[in-house]
Amino acid sequence: MGDHPTSGAPLSVVAAAAAAAIRDSPTVDADSRELASAIEGVRIERLSIHADPRGILTPVIDVRDSFWDEPIVYAYRFSILPGRIKGWGMHHLQTDRYFIVSGDVRVVLFDGREDSSSAGSIVQVNFTDRTPGLVKIPPGVWHADQNWGETEAHVVNLPTRPYDPDNPDKYRIDPHSGTIPFDWSIPDG
Numbered sequence: 001m002g003d004h005p006t007s008g009a010p011l012s013v014v015a016a017a018a019a020a021a022i023r024d025s026p027t028v029d030a031d032s033r034e035l036a037s038a039i040e041g042v043r044i045e046r047l048s049i050h051a052d053p054r055g056i057l058t059p060v061i062d063v064r065d066s067f068w069d070e071p072i073v074y075a076y077r078f079s080i081l082p083g084r085i086k087g088w089g090m091h092h093l094q095t096d097r098y099f100i101v102s103g104d105v106r107v108v109l110f111d112g113r114e115d116s117s118s119a120g121s122i123v124q125v126n127f128t129d130r131t132p133g134l135v136k137i138p139p140g141v142w143h144a145d146q147n148w149g150e151t152e153a154h155v156v157n158l159p160t161r162p163y164d165p166d167n168p169d170k171y172r173i174d175p176h177s178g179t180i181p182f183d184w185s186i187p188d189g
Helices: 011-020
Strands: 043-046 050-052 055-057 076-080 085-090 096-102 105-111 122-127 133-137 141-147 153-157
Touching: 076 085, 076 141, 096 105, 105 133, 122 133, 141 153
Parallel strands: none
Antiparallel strands: 043 133, 050 055, 076 153, 085 141, 096 133, 096 153, 105 122, 105 141
């Protein structure tokens, strides 16, 4: 019962595999820095984690950074349960500024602005406990957040406008409606 080599796959399988192959799109530059978002006005910042034997420290807000070019006027925390999606949501007036605090979160953005140079573009960004970050989402950009992990995920939003309970600046689309063409399955490979 030793190891026996198996015969090779038929040439038709080899040709089909070659024809089906899709090259990865670039995600980092030559210095291993994450490429800028393809959606106009969206900004993604990875945060540095500083660790020592006592624990970690992650700087989040430095008002000298242009990410925070508008004042901080309101903040709230929300969570996403494992396997769940929050979204699609969009605002006409406010910019959302996310800090992904914990968990495995995929933030998916769709540019719904007809006058934008990136109208119709979709961008997805993944965050984990080891890769925290900030996302700036301008008005008119639809966004949805998916927890692809096994624990509850937490996000703090610091929008540029306080919540107005009498006139909420929030519009929604069911993420499973197909209105925005995005496949929510988590790919392997």
